[in-house]
Amino acid sequence: MTSANRREFLKGAGDTIPLILGAVPFGIIFGTLASGAGLSFEAVMGMSIFVFAGSAQFVAIGLVSQGAGWLVIVLTTLVVNLRHLLYAASLIPYYRKLSGRWKFLLSFGLTDETFAVAYARYREKDDSENKHIYNLGSMALMYLNWNLCTLVGLTIGKTVPGIEKWGLDFAMPATFIGMVIPYLVNTPMWAAVFTAGIFSVALNFLPHKLGLMAAALAGVTAGMICDSLNRRQGVKHG
């Protein structure tokens, strides 16, 4: 690895550290609850190693403990993770130059956190050719941490009495709030955030987290409408 590449890799990992702070309790509580749901050690570790999708894994163990069949769980995973389709779409222009092997590798690690960190890097104005290495650094740290925390939950977490009532699950919304705030720079963004939020609460009764996707699309639409209105006004006055 050249020193420029090493710098990008370490910067990607470094910029991901604040998000790790939230992912640690989330991963530990996942490992703890998963063993309580009746899954084998191999199945839980297998999920973190091969699926690598925190919220979908959480929903899956909820379904396991309700006695759902594997096909229902797989289909629910599909719906919960549909949002990553939107993430991938946002990255297309930046991945276009990459080789097939890089696309293959980086898309495996397209979590909420790594997407947010890497997307910000890709949009920076400098013309570095190594932004995908930054992306890899973020992904590597998230992956290592997620698997380590799952393991801690599976082994140590389940021996701590009452750990599931501590409220460790608050780490996820706290982290995501930290990720959303920097976007709130104009009216269309505020509209997108609050529309998505209100719709997600109103549609929370929908099965299999379908409300999440519908609310996200409502938020994007609200942002677009607001943006178009702004542009039109800009034309009129300017």
Place this chain on the structure above:
Amino acid sequence: MDELYMVLGMATVTYLIRYIMFPISGYVRFPDLLERSLEFVPPAVLSAIIFPSVLMPGQGALDLSLENPYLVGAVGASLAGWFFKNILTTIVTGMVLFFFYKWLVIPAIA
């Protein structure tokens, strides 16, 4: 065995969702409007996850009361984020406030 099908199935659909856009993007030209809308994707998706987990903790009913530590923690995190513009400060403030409130304040007022 069911566990194996579950893990393999989840891994396959998750990977396909994350990957599929890249091979097809060479053939499909996205309309300008769609491309412009993508900048709203991250905040909209994250908000759709944040709001229910904070306002309806534990998959329960809407809880807008001061006895909801998730709401108090989230408001604190948002204010910290807004004033300090730093993600680490946002997360730490939110978590400290949440645990302080959940373990010390709520038992005292309840």
